[in-house]
Amino acid sequence: MSEKLFRHRLPLGSYAGIPLYVHWSFSLVVIYVGLATFQGGAGAMAFSIAQLFGLFFCVTLHEYGHALAAKWFGIETHDITLLPIGGVARLVRMPRAPHREFVVAVAGPAVNGVIAIASGIAIAWVVDPDIFEAIAAYFAALFWGSPPPELLQGILELSSQPSAFAYLVFIFVMNLALVIFNMIPAFPMDGGRVLRAMFATVMSYGTATWWASRIGLGLSFLMVFVGLQFDPIAWQLVFVAVFIGIVGTNVNRQVQLGELTSGIKVQDVMGTAPPTVGIDASMVAIAARWKEFPSGGIPVLSPAGGLIGVLTLKDVLAFSRSIKNQGNAPESAVGQWIDHERSVTALRADDELSNAIMGLGSASGFPVVDADQHLVGWLDASDLNQRIAYFRMNEDTTGKAQTPMSSFQSSA
Numbered sequence: 001m002s003e004k005l006f007r008h009r010l011p012l013g014s015y016a017g018i019p020l021y022v023h024w025s026f027s028l029v030v031i032y033v034g035l036a037t038f039q040g041g042a043g044a045m046a047f048s049i050a051q052l053f054g055l056f057f058c059v060t061l062h063e064y065g066h067a068l069a070a071k072w073f074g075i076e077t078h079d080i081t082l083l084p085i086g087g088v089a090r091l092v093r094m095p096r097a098p099h100r101e102f103v104v105a106v107a108g109p110a111v112n113g114v115i116a117i118a119s120g121i122a123i124a125w126v127v128d129p130d131i132f133e134a135i136a137a138y139f140a141a142l143f144w145g146s147p148p149p150e151l152l153q154g155i156l157e158l159s160s161q162p163s164a165f166a167y168l169v170f171i172f173v174m175n176l177a178l179v180i181f182n183m184i185p186a187f188p189m190d191g192g193r194v195l196r197a198m199f200a201t202v203m204s205y206g207t208a209t210w211w212a213s214r215i216g217l218g219l220s221f222l223m224v225f226v227g228l229q230f231d232p233i234a235w236q237l238v239f240v241a242v243f244i245g246i247v248g249t250n251v252n253r254q255v256q257l258g259e260l261t262s263g264i265k266v267q268d269v270m271g272t273a274p275p276t277v278g279i280d281a282s283m284v285a286i287a288a289r290w291k292e293f294p295s296g297g298i299p300v301l302s303p304a305g306g307l308i309g310v311l312t313l314k315d316v317l318a319f320s321r322s323i324k325n326q327g328n329a330p331e332s333a334v335g336q337w338i339d340h341e342r343s344v345t346a347l348r349a350d351d352e353l354s355n356a357i358m359g360l361g362s363a364s365g366f367p368v369v370d371a372d373q374h375l376v377g378w379l380d381a382s383d384l385n386q387r388i389a390y391f392r393m394n395e396d397t398t399g400k401a402q403t404p405m406s407s408f409q410s411s412a
Contacts, residue, residue, distance in 0.1 A: 009081055018067050018089075019079040020060065029084045047162035054167065055174050056082055058115055062108040062178065063087040069107035073100050085240055096205055098197040105193035109179045116175035119168050186223075187216035187248045206259035213252035220245035258354040261388060266356050267349040269387040270368045270377035276301050279308060283319045283332040290316055299367050299375050300334055306373040307346055309338050349376050353388075 009021035030049060037048040060082065066089045067077040078090040095101045120136075183191040192212050199208035223241035227234040276299045277286060286298065290313070297310035315337050347356045347368045368377035 012082075016064065016068060016071075018064065018077045020082075021079060022082040023084070025084050026056075026082055043162050047167075051167065051170050054171055056087075058112060058171065058175055058178065059087045061111050061115070062182075063089040065107040065109075065111035066104055067091070069104045070095070073104070075104075085243060094193075096200075098200040101200070102194055102197040105190045105197065109182045109190055112175040112178040112182075116172055116179065119172040119175065122168055123165075123172060184219065185212075185215060186219040186244050187212040188251045189216070189244060192216045192248065204259075206256055209252050209255040213248045216248040217245050220248070261353040264353040264388065264391060265349070266347045266351050266353050266368055266379060267377065268391050269353060269384065270347075270349065270379045271387075272377060273368075273375050274299065274365075274378050276375060277311065277334055278303065279333065279335040279338075281334045283316070283334060283337055284323075286311070286334065287316055287320055287323075297365065299378075300338055301375065305375075307367055307369050307375050310367060311338050346373070347379055 008024045010024065012020040012022055014020065030052065033048050033052050034045050037045045060080065063080045067080060070077060070089075070091050073095055075095060076092045078092060080087060080089045091104075095104060124133075182189055183194070185191040185195040187193065187196060187209075192215070195215065196208045196212035199211055203211075220241040223244075224238050227237035227241065230237075278301055280303075281300075297312045299307055300309045300311050302308045311334055319332065319337050345366050347366050349368050349370055365381060366379045367375055368379055370376050
């Protein structure tokens with residue numbers, strides 16, 4: 001996922017050593033639920049919002065299930081973020097061993113299964129066994145045909161009336177739905193990762209990912225088709241299906257690129273360092289010579305020679321507009337125009353390329369530095385595939401195994 005998605009978040013604390021955040025857009029869901037139930041009175045509105053928070057608490061436990069299972073295998077989790085469409089646990093890496101990925105993938109739905117069982121027992125033994133049987137019959141009918149619409153309507157009415165019983169029914173139904181939905185074999189959902197783990201027992205990791213992503217893409221198209229058949233259109237299902245298709249395709253591309261670049265370091269495919277400028281360099285001179293510099297930006301060095309940032313075309317254009325508005329060309333140093341709040345993606349020369357490229361953004365080039373943060377090269381994203389191919393070709397001539405190019409190209 002894009003790093004931009006995780007910039008505007010509210011911290012909710014750290015639990016089991018894993019930071020928890022909620023994205024700002026979650027507030028829109030709360031507002032929507034409040035407005036949708038406003039006519040029912042303050043009690044109905046408060047109850048609906050309480051249901052929403054209860055649902056996302058279960059989603060949070062689902063993500064912690066993934067994170068703690070990964071931790072059992074020595075894999076840390078960067079953080080967990082709650083989004084309007086669910087939660088995202090950002091693991092440092094996914095386990096490549098099939099049985100470990102299987103455990104990590106099913107851990108989340110397993111948590112929801114435990115919650116569903118606990119709330120179901122409370123409904124069946126403590127509240128009303130008949131209601132429990134009706135709900136179970138509805139979900140059973142999902143697998144064997146079309147459930148009676150009046151059965152669903154009755155369940156929804158029970159869970160919408162403010163009461164402890166209704167809240168319990170809602171928690172049971174939602175957790176059962178989370179188990180079923182997440183186990184759909186649409187990569188990269190939990191069911192899709194289970195599918196990849198199964199494939200990986202009989203084929204390579206990259207091939208298993210390719211097949212799982214293609215099956216997931218097909219299911220996402222099917223989900224879009226189904227969502228468009230509803231009246232009114234089930235836009236939430238359509239949105240989730242599109243999201244699954246995009247993320248699954250991107251994850252597959254990253255995995256294939258990671259397989260392709262296995263064993264290659266950044267220094268093996270970087271180009272020579274481009275022209276640099278000092279932080280005190282004249283912006284007037286740079287604007288006049290912009291075409292001489294790489295399109296990805298101009299590395300800016302400190303007086304000691306360390307990389308402190310990259311001057312982009314956007315910065316130079318802002319300076320040029322300022323000159324045009326003022327009618328003259330005042331002397332300005334690079335340090336006055338470079339965006340100091342913008343993080344610089346500087347790659348270490350001795351880093352594994354497969355790890356480095358996972359964090360790359362949309363820029364066309366990236367500076368490469370040594371251990372002392374001195375600029376030693378430039379990684380051009382536009383010809384990266386060609387440089388990798390040259391490196392593998394040279395490897396092949398020395399008798400080493402050559403990684404096939406076809407797997408990455410087929411995912412584009």
